[in-house]
Amino acid sequence: MSLTQAGAVASATTVQAEDAPGGLTRDALRRMRRSPTAIIGLVLIVVFVLVAVFAPLLAPYDPTVQRLDLIRPGEYPGPSREFLLGLDQLGRDELSRIIYGARYSLLIGVVSLTLGASVGLLLGLVAGAFGGWVDSLVMRVVDIMLAVPGLLLAIGVAALLGPRLLSVMIAIAVVNVPIFARLLRGSMLAQRRSDYALAARSLGVTRRRVVLNHVFPNSLAPVIVQGTLALATAIIEAAGLAYLGLGSSDPAIPEWGRMLADTQSSLATSPLLALWPGLAIVFSVLGFYLLGEALREALDPKLRR
Amino acid sequence: MTAPVAAEAVPGHVLGAPRPLLEVRDLTVTFRARGRRDVKAVDGVSLDVPAGATVGVVGESGSGKSVTSLAAMGLLGRRGVDITGSVRFDGADLLTLPEEELRALRGRDIAMIFQDPMSSLNPVLTVGRQITEILERHRGLKGKAARDRAAELLESVGIGDAVRRLKSYPHQLSGGMRQRVMIAMALACEPRLLIADEPTTALDVTISAQILELLRSLVAGSQTALVLITHDLGVVAGLCDQVHVMYSGRIVESAPRRPLFADPQHPYTTGLLASVPRLDQPRGIPLLPIPGSPSDTLPWAQGCAFAPRCARQVPECLGAPPVLEPTPDTAAHLVRCVNPVTAPDVPEVAS
Numbered sequence A: 001m002s003l004t005q006a007g008a009v010a011s012a013t014t015v016q017a018e019d020a021p022g023g024l025t026r027d028a029l030r031r032m033r034r035s036p037t038a039i040i041g042l043v044l045i046v047v048f049v050l051v052a053v054f055a056p057l058l059a060p061y062d063p064t065v066q067r068l069d070l071i072r073p074g075e076y077p078g079p080s081r082e083f084l085l086g087l088d089q090l091g092r093d094e095l096s097r098i099i100y101g102a103r104y105s106l107l108i109g110v111v112s113l114t115l116g117a118s119v120g121l122l123l124g125l126v127a128g129a130f131g132g133w134v135d136s137l138v139m140r141v142v143d144i145m146l147a148v149p150g151l152l153l154a155i156g157v158a159a160l161l162g163p164r165l166l167s168v169m170i171a172i173a174v175v176n177v178p179i180f181a182r183l184l185r186g187s188m189l190a191q192r193r194s195d196y197a198l199a200a201r202s203l204g205v206t207r208r209r210v211v212l213n214h215v216f217p218n219s220l221a222p223v224i225v226q227g228t229l230a231l232a233t234a235i236i237e238a239a240g241l242a243y244l245g246l247g248s249s250d251p252a253i254p255e256w257g258r259m260l261a262d263t264q265s266s267l268a269t270s271p272l273l274a275l276w277p278g279l280a281i282v283f284s285v286l287g288f289y290l291l292g293e294a295l296r297e298a299l300d301p302k303l304r305r
Numbered sequence B: 001m002t003a004p005v006a007a008e009a010v011p012g013h014v015l016g017a018p019r020p021l022l023e024v025r026d027l028t029v030t031f032r033a034r035g036r037r038d039v040k041a042v043d044g045v046s047l048d049v050p051a052g053a054t055v056g057v058v059g060e061s062g063s064g065k066s067v068t069s070l071a072a073m074g075l076l077g078r079r080g081v082d083i084t085g086s087v088r089f090d091g092a093d094l095l096t097l098p099e100e101e102l103r104a105l106r107g108r109d110i111a112m113i114f115q116d117p118m119s120s121l122n123p124v125l126t127v128g129r130q131i132t133e134i135l136e137r138h139r140g141l142k143g144k145a146a147r148d149r150a151a152e153l154l155e156s157v158g159i160g161d162a163v164r165r166l167k168s169y170p171h172q173l174s175g176g177m178r179q180r181v182m183i184a185m186a187l188a189c190e191p192r193l194l195i196a197d198e199p200t201t202a203l204d205v206t207i208s209a210q211i212l213e214l215l216r217s218l219v220a221g222s223q224t225a226l227v228l229i230t231h232d233l234g235v236v237a238g239l240c241d242q243v244h245v246m247y248s249g250r251i252v253e254s255a256p257r258r259p260l261f262a263d264p265q266h267p268y269t270t271g272l273l274a275s276v277p278r279l280d281q282p283r284g285i286p287l288l289p290i291p292g293s294p295s296d297t298l299p300w301a302q303g304c305a306f307a308p309r310c311a312r313q314v315p316e317c318l319g320a321p322p323v324l325e326p327t328p329d330t331a332a333h334l335v336r337c338v339n340p341v342t343a344p345d346v347p348e349v350a351s
Helices: A004-010 A024-033 A036-053 A094-130 A131-147 A149-162 A165-192 A197-201 A207-218 A221-243 A255-268 A273-298 B003-007 B065-074 B099-105 B127-139 B144-154 B173-185 B205-220 B231-239 B257-262 B266-273
Strands: B022-031 B040-048 B052-059 B083-087 B110-113 B191-199 B227-228 B243-248 B250-256
Touching: A004 B022, A024 A036, A024 A094, A024 A273, A036 A094, A036 A131, A094 A165, A094 A221, A094 A255, A094 A273, A131 A165, A131 B227, A149 A165, A149 A221, A165 A207, A165 B127, A197 A207, A207 A273, A207 B127, A207 B257, A221 A255, A221 A273, A255 A273, B022 B065, B040 B065, B040 B231, B040 B250, B040 B257, B052 B065, B052 B231, B065 B083, B065 B110, B065 B227, B110 B173, B127 B144, B144 B173, B173 B205, B173 B243, B205 B227, B205 B231, B227 B231, B231 B257, B243 B257, B243 B266, B250 B266
Parallel strands: B052 B227, B052 B243, B110 B191, B191 B227
Antiparallel strands: B022 B040, B022 B083, B243 B250
């Protein structure tokens, strides 16, 4: 189901919706187009992703170059025509660092989500498909992981793996594993009792196919929603870890959370330096939350006719 | 506990006839849940379905009709369910058959249609994919061959423009169309037995009539036996050779269609008939509902389960369970009642 196809069908108002070939995706997309929440969320995300991808073209300066000639301890030039957001404590252009920072936030978010969701979904699929003692075993492990608060778990894992970018990704992935496992398993349990699963079984479809072709795809809607929300959480957690000094130890990496942490010493003299990374975090997270919320509504079977 | 059942007559059984396609003997299904009383949803049901015949199973909600069919198909699951008795299909006992063989049988030799076509189709797969899945599983058909056959099946159940319809998703079809798709799926491998569990309950009256007519024509032209489970005597009247009336997990009356409608003997059957609106009587005559609800039953061990709701209750109804016996006139007409309704008591119903 492509976007253009959806657009074509939606614009041809004379065609009865019942008659047009298409799928649930189109149905969901059509609702999304009508939701201002989704539009705002999507715009924020698109801006965020474009900034991240085209950072080298957008950034006015190299984010690692220090203009030591322009700064003195405790006195950093604020916004000016030359440096739109001013210079940071080490004399680097703040705007360029914010722009490059989007790359790291996006990278950490996507990698940790992919990693965490794959492992979590695999566990959930196994638990939901086999049931019985396999289910009990997997779910008890998941319960234990969920008993530890997310950020605490991430701090523990990150501390264990050392201050590298990769350990931040793994730490956030670990936090996501139990969430996705439990979500998919619960959703599959509900779908397994559905009428179409019974109908498929009554026609001799094998257990494996009932699970993989019928139950699993129908269980994915809440997972997709959780995916967008998890991206938002991942960005916050990455910033949080970096703020606590558990991010990459390389000071050249412009990571929003770390930039925020670095402003502590100069908060009294240059409060604006704390504002910029803070705003960047807020708006990128807000984008994913809004989209997630709109998706949840669009995919909610209760709201579907 | 089950001693008297062995002596009972078997509904639908014809002496000296060739072996029936489906032989259900003394099927009992008990649901057990911790902390609650066991529920016997099906309590010693025996019945025969001859090859190619159309058999109706009638009763209100909770009478055990659906559970009977699900148990026979092995679709009830294992935990918390006790199934005893035997269900012989073409000689093989479905209750003891290994899961693998049972699965191969389902869809190929026995198929089922369910009540709600809205939820019985997978919403994320196209109709075509769901039909070809069955063909692939049982017939080994793949790719274009499977799609061609699927289109043929859709045509045969009266869906026009079948090739395009294969690409439709269930939510793009109306309820009647979806039920037609379900029928096409069930008949994909030309099964020898089709169990239709309230196939028209979720549909409106005109569509319901079309679906029944479709089922009738499809079954009439083939060797497929049809078991029609319904609460609607009107559905049965138009379609079935043999009718079994169930109440509280047991068959209470069983007869070929004509004797049943001409001479219903169990008070429950007459009650059902009296509660159906009729065209051949003047308007304004109120319908006679059966008093009480299916939950006002007596355990069969203590007498007739219908006794608490029955207008013809006599002291003999309580104590021992009534036995399913042939009526004096017709051997094929069985009734489980100590005080059956006799002909003059009932208004003329057959038509």
